[in-house]
Amino acid sequence: MRPRFLLFALLLIAAPALRGQSPPSLRVNVLRQLEFGSLIGGVDATMAPADSKATALFEIIGPAGATVQLVFTLPDQISGEGGGKVALSFGPQSAAYSVNESSVDNIPFDPRAPFSLKLPPNGRVVVMIGGMARPSRQLISGRYSGNLSLAVTTQ
Amino acid sequence: MIKRFALALALLGPAAISPAVLHAQSVTVAPPVVVIDHRSRGGSIDLYNPSSVPVEVSVSLLYGYPVSDSLGNVDLNTMEKPPASEPSAAGWIDAYPRRATVLPGQKQTVRFLARPPADLADREYWSRIVVSSKAAALALATPDTTKITASLNVEIRTITTLLYRKGTVSSSVTTSNLRTAVHGDSLITRVKLDPHGNAAWLGTLTGKFVGTDGKTVAEFERPMGVYHAVDPSFILPLDSIPPGRYHLHVELKSERRDLPRSTLVQSPAVRDSIEVAVPPRRP
Numbered sequence: 001m002r003p004r005f006l007l008f009a010l011l012l013i014a015a016p017a018l019r020g021q022s023p024p025s026l027r028v029n030v031l032r033q034l035e036f037g038s039l040i041g042g043v044d045a046t047m048a049p050a051d052s053k054a055t056a057l058f059e060i061i062g063p064a065g066a067t068v069q070l071v072f073t074l075p076d077q078i079s080g081e082g083g084g085k086v087a088l089s090f091g092p093q094s095a096a097y098s099v100n101e102s103s104v105d106n107i108p109f110d111p112r113a114p115f116s117l118k119l120p121p122n123g124r125v126v127v128m129i130g131g132m133a134r135p136s137r138q139l140i141s142g143r144y145s146g147n148l149s150l151a152v153t154t155q
Numbered sequence: 156m157i158k159r160f161a162l163a164l165a166l167l168g169p170a171a172i173s174p175a176v177l178h179a180q181s182v183t184v185a186p187p188v189v190v191i192d193h194r195s196r197g198g199s200i201d202l203y204n205p206s207s208v209p210v211e212v213s214v215s216l217l218y219g220y221p222v223s224d225s226l227g228n229v230d231l232n233t234m235e236k237p238p239a240s241e242p243s244a245a246g247w248i249d250a251y252p253r254r255a256t257v258l259p260g261q262k263q264t265v266r267f268l269a270r271p272p273a274d275l276a277d278r279e280y281w282s283r284i285v286v287s288s289k290a291a292a293l294a295l296a297t298p299d300t301t302k303i304t305a306s307l308n309v310e311i312r313t314i315t316t317l318l319y320r321k322g323t324v325s326s327s328v329t330t331s332n333l334r335t336a337v338h339g340d341s342l343i344t345r346v347k348l349d350p351h352g353n354a355a356w357l358g359t360l361t362g363k364f365v366g367t368d369g370k371t372v373a374e375f376e377r378p379m380g381v382y383h384a385v386d387p388s389f390i391l392p393l394d395s396i397p398p399g400r401y402h403l404h405v406e407l408k409s410e411r412r413d414l415p416r417s418t419l420v421q422s423p424a425v426r427d428s429i430e431v432a433v434p435p436r437r438p
Binding site for chain 1: 180187188203206221229231287302304305306308309313314316377378379380414
């Protein structure tokens with residue numbers, strides 16, 4: 001009984017150190033897709049990264065101190081099942097990142113250009129991206145969708 | 156702009172601004188740097204899906220290395236067909252499998268097999284591993300066709316490094332043109348870095364602003380990969396350094412917190428320094 005207890009105690013003590021020895025990796029989680037929701041023809045819909053709960057949300061987890069480069073490939077329109085199009089646009093503050101997953105301390109950046117950031121000591125950063133949808137007045141009803149890609153590169 | 160945003164939110168209604176979390180889509184790539192030795196000619200990465208949905212992944216290789224622009228921003232320069240003078244391994248390394256669906260909680264090992272040219276010279280060869288992932292198609296609820304709804308599907312491309320080493324490899328780096336400049340509310344340090352040897356220099360650059368009393372008032376640190384000459388910038392907020400005279404000490408060591416030592420080609424530390432005068436802030 002006692003050796004088993006000792007082994008258990010040793011494992012408890014060693015657990016943090018063992019966790020610290022895990023091999024380095026790079027993880028990108030898509031926590032949320034970008035949803036413009038229901039649109040009204042002729043009314044622009046803007047999703048600011050900090051304010052909206054419908055912006056795309058990514059979590060990047062990697063080695064502390066590593067520099068990662070983010071490159072978004074952004075569509076300029078999305079297509080409807082019936083063949084229509086909705087124009088999209090992105091601006092200099094359409095994206096932001098936060099090391100605390102907070103809308104208060106996030107730092108905006110322009111998703112139209114490559115952007116590099118250093119992973120904080122906990123190795124985790126949250127990236128948000130919004131944008132503007134510009135449906136025309138004559139737009140037919142239905143579901144419109146497109147593709148957005150995020151390339152995360154380590155140096 | 157704010158008015159327009161508020162109007163949009165008001166018109167969109169609660170359904171549109173409620174959290175649109177679909178299913179977390181995720182993939183972990185480990186390790187971030189793969190080193191293949193010419194004797195074994197093989198290596199691997201593990202792709203792990205910790206999310207609750209299946210993820211479709213595709214793996215490809217691409218040649219690329221970091222470059223800096225006129226402002227010192229560092230970007231990855233990729234080439235589909237690199238010139239023969241570039242030490243690309245992308246054309247003769249294959250990934251198996253190239254496509255897979257990784258189920259929730261499952262791991263997929265992707266193996267790399269090199270088929271280098273017979274007359275391959277001793278040195279290090281480079282490639283980037285591109286892991287593209289997207290959530291596997293799921294059955295959608297019947298959409299309400301009376302409304303206009305819009306969304307964007309997301310594809311993630313995780314780009315990591317592959318190094319292929321044949322024979323004895325060596326690497327070092329030299330510095331030149333260390334300088335600083337004030338731009339707006341930032342103090343920008345730049346230094347030209349030239350790699351030497353037959354392998355990329357991987358390491359960490361640190362910079363310290365040391366006052367006349369010997370105390371460090373500000374510092375920066377960045378993991379670096381120097382494949383070709385680069386002239387990167389390091390930006391500090393100007394208000395983090397009181398006006399005065401300093402010595403800026405820059406040091407490059409072949410150590411990386413994010414990479415095991417066995418991955419790095421060791422070289423002596425390199426140091427450079429200049430005197431810097433930080434001007435008073437303008438009101």
